[in-house]
């Protein structure tokens with residue numbers, strides 16, 4: 001039995017690898033985030049209130065100049081001003097101005113002694129002659145110059161056939177390559193932006209153009225002024241300057257007060273309507289689920305051929321796709337990209353260490369939306385089994401991720417997603433959904449840390465009485481997130497006493513079983529039980545939780561002619577092993593016609609692997 005199980009897992013594992021490289025391409029933002037975990041944070045003595053940015057690209061020389069006016073507010077006395085500016089950005093400290101905003105004219109100016117970069121850092125510091133007092137408001141004006149790149153970061157140029165276009169890609173920390181700013185996810189302010197472009201081009205950015213004027217000196221250039229954005233993190237800013245065509249799909253537009261989705265691409269593309277329809281359907285379902293429209297009048301979707309990006313560039317209100325990617329997309333991918341507008345742009349992880357939870361949550365919600373759209377036909381019955389089994393396989397190795405370290409972050413993020421799925425089932429779908437709605441309402445235009453999500457779930461679950469009073473989601477989820485292992489539950493029935501003992505231990509497939517500390521690693525495990533006499537696969541409320549205890553005994557079990565099923569539908573990401581008698585009862589039942597129809601696919605699939 002063990003051998004067979006192992007074999008099944010292997011087969012699954014390899015099919016799932018293929019899947020990962022093929023259609024189930026997952027976003028890598030969390031992985032990208034790991035490289036910036038160690039970023040230095042700016043001191044918090046100054047809070048920006050708004051940015052006013054003018055950008056003037058020189059399209060022939062592949063450079064740009066610009067001016068940013070940041071309105072800043074002092075939280076404490078300080079003689080220095082710190083902000084982010086990449087070393088690619090040229091800044092002349094003698095041209096920087098810092099003037100107080102207090103309604104008095106002429107405004108008081110602070111003298112800047114000098115400015116310069118921190119050694120080896122992308123942080124710029126201004127040293128002032130005198131101290132700026134707490135509660136002072138100032139405007140800081142910084143002119144700057146930079147380079148238009150040919151690789152896909154910062155502001156870059158690309159060509160396709162006879163088309164030239166300019167695109168920004170500011171994640172995770174490339175906003176500071178385009179303009180000086182407080183380049184941290186948690187520092188959200190409204191942007192007022194103007195950008196110069198050649199006459200025959202169009203600029204698309206986070207918000208709509210409010211006004212276009214002729215350039216004062218250069219007759220072949222125009223300046224677009226964009227509507228003020230909602231408060232957003234610097235990396236959510238973006239624009240595309242191109243001669244792409246806007247598709248008029250107005251007839252489908254506008255669901256009440258929701259943003260319109262506008263499609264752009266370089267030329268004739270017969271699939272544009274199909275892509276658009278998929279986005280609209282996904283958007284509607286997401287909005288229904290989260291109960292609130294994103295605070296924008298439009299989402300522009302730009303489809304570009306030959307773009308050297310790994311994942312779509314998702315700015316607030318502006319999604320940029322490589323055409324070969326979006327053509328292959330299923331509802332799942334479209335939904336996940338759109339969900340990033342709510343969870344990513346509108347509500348943002350406070351720091352890179354919180355990004356993996358955001359990724360897991362958006363991926364879970366995308367799956368939920370896909371199931372709601374059409375029952376999840378595109379998953380072909382494989383959600384979540386395929387990925388779940390490759391995860392079992394990996395975490396039960398003696399040395400997980402020893403061979404393919406690149407997959408480590410992916411598997412860990414997937415484990416978080418499966419833990420979130422467990423909460424959706426055990427707390428109930430309604431409680432989970434209401435908690436997500438409240439969470440978005442509470443954190444809109446702001447950021448969150450991991451615990452904010454768990455406490456939103458706890459509060460709702462206690463209110464709905466789907467969680468015992470002394471429990472908290474944060475306690476429940478912690479071992480699932482912290483332990484880079486999974487448990488296995490062994491079920492041992494006592495057929496004389498009609499009781500059952502459930503034991504958890506670290507799931508290890510390879511022998512010898514001697515991973516240090518394996519006995520101390522314990523999980524909160526929901527015990528959802530089904531018996532042969534009352535087979536119902538709709539209620540996933542646990543009859544009891546194993547509270548990080550090694551074992552638990554449950555009385556009043558059915559007699560020896562009736563099997564039990566623990567963890568139906570793999571609602572918790574852990575395998576279950578039964579005593580031989582229970583296995584036999586199950587195996588016999590599965591051979592009957594009734595057995596094959598009464599037990600749902602995922603549950604049945606798991607048994608077929610083992611019995």
Ligand SMILES: *[C@@H]1O[C@H](CO)[C@@H](O)[C@H](O)[C@H]1NC(C)=O
Pocket residue numbers: 050051052071101139192
């Ligand atoms: C910055 O403050 C000044 C003075 O109060 C104001 O005129 C300006 O509109 C503010 N800038 C932005 C972008 O809000």
Ligand SMILES: *[C@@H]1O[C@H](CO)[C@@H](O)[C@H](O)[C@H]1NC(C)=O
Pocket residue numbers: 097099106107108109
């Ligand atoms: C501050 O500088 C601005 C221009 O840079 C000037 O117009 C203004 O008069 C100066 N304020 C004072 C108090 O000197």
Ligand SMILES: *[C@@H]1O[C@H](CO)[C@@H](O)[C@H](O)[C@H]1NC(C)=O
Pocket residue numbers: 162163164243
């Ligand atoms: C590129 O060429 C196509 C036809 O060859 C033409 O229709 C299109 O307008 C051209 N685009 C640009 C930006 O010149």
Ligand SMILES: *[C@@H]1O[C@H](CO)[C@@H](O)[C@H](O)[C@H]1NC(C)=O
Pocket residue numbers: 364367368371421424425428429430540
């Ligand atoms: C969430 O739980 C409900 C049952 O409460 C289930 O129908 C739904 O499919 C679950 N969502 C996902 C994505 O698993």
Ligand SMILES: *[C@@H]1O[C@H](CO)[C@@H](O)[C@H](O)[C@H]1NC(C)=O
Pocket residue numbers: 501550551
């Ligand atoms: C349950 O675990 C405790 C230790 O936590 C142990 O003392 C006890 O013998 C175990 N009971 C069974 C039935 O395995």
